[in-house]
């Protein structure tokens with residue numbers, strides 16, 4: 001053993017003896033959780049990658065501004081289920097895509113595919129689909145809300161996707177604040193991050209069946225959810241007659257497709273579309289966070305950026321693990 005090695009060993013032993021070890025182990029722990037991802041990961045290997053993604057997002061948004069919402073949600077679903085490994089994009093009869101939470105409601109897949117095709121033409125088998133989703137989600141947040149952050153990259157694509165992984169990991173629109181906090185805690189994410197990221201529901205759309213229970217069939221004592229603003233409930237009933245499978249805007253307060261903190265004003269007034277939105281008023285901890293985010297949009301935007309980066313670090317595959325797909329919906333041949 002080298003002399004510096006033996007010195008370190010002595011130090012470690014000393015640490016245990018004089019009870020300084022908590023300091024030592026805290027250092028080790030923070031080193032262990034430091035993200036293996038790097039900003040500028042493709043600077044040498046594919047310098048145009050992030051520009052290509054940004055242009056694809058901007059082009060898609062000029063045709064349909066709501067597509068930003070679809071891409072941000074795709075990123076959330078990718079990262080919460082088996083980590084940010086683009087497993088959400090794999091196409092098979094038993095893949096995540098076939099889950100009730102994704103089937104028919106994932107949007108923006110064509111934006112990822114277009115960016116991937118252009119990137120493959122310039123730098124074959126170099127840039128992962130998982131990183132393309134992460135870049136595209138950032139570009140969506142920027143274009144829809146002026147929220148900018150650098151995206152650490154270097155994710156690899158996963159080889160597997162199973163519909164059975166969706167339900168246990170993903171929060172549902174009927175979940176209350178206790179279950180929501182638990183689902184986020186399972187991913188190492190805080191209650192504040194959960195409340196902050198829920199602000200993404202300022203933009204995009206929802207299908208009537210995801211909330212119609214609140215209008216027609218809420219509980220044994222209330223046909224209509226009493227936490228829902230009554231005028232808003234009337235509007236939603238017009239948009240979603242019983243049995244409807246059409247879509248409505250997720251937020252009626254924010255000018256549609258502007259990602260800002262008006263979501264929180266809506267939640268405070270009983271205009272949260274899902275139980276999972278309105279339930280943020282059910283605990284004093286989260287209702288205080290709602291009020292704070294409503295008051296200070298700039299601070300919410302900064303927290304949103306940080307939480308999006310954290311979300312993008314969940315269970316990532318790096319180094320030699322996983323693969324770089326050439327088509328995002330298919331495992332690359334030879335795997």
Ligand code: HEM
Nearest residue numbers: 069070073076105171172173197200204205206207210276
């Ligand atoms: C807190 C737990 C959450 C629940 C229960 C939830 C649930 C849902 C549901 C049911 C929809 C409607 C899908 C449809 O019918 O088309 C939706 C849409 C959406 N969600 Fe969430 N979500 C949650 C958190 C998040 C997070 C963390 C993000 C992103 C950071 C997010 C971003 C979005 C966006 C942008 C849409 C609109 C999608 C579109 O327009 O295509 N959600 N969410």
Ligand SMILES: *[C@@H]1O[C@H](CO)[C@@H](O)[C@H](O)[C@H]1NC(C)=O
Nearest residue numbers: 097098099100102103104163
């Ligand atoms: C997914 O959607 C398609 C077309 O809308 C439908 O035929 C299929 O049954 C759905 N699958 C699941 C699992 O809901």
Ligand SMILES: *[C@@H]1O[C@H](CO)[C@@H](O)[C@H](O)[C@H]1NC(C)=O
Nearest residue numbers: 174175176177178179180282
């Ligand atoms: C939240 O939902 C769970 C599961 O449905 C339930 O057991 C729990 O009592 C609920 N908590 C609150 C505070 O309503």
Ligand SMILES: *[C@@H]1O[C@H](CO)[C@@H](O)[C@H](O)[C@H]1NC(C)=O
Nearest residue numbers: 212213216217218219242243
């Ligand atoms: C109302 O909810 C109950 C229990 O979830 C369900 O059995 C029933 O079919 C629902 N009725 C309607 C009209 O959706």
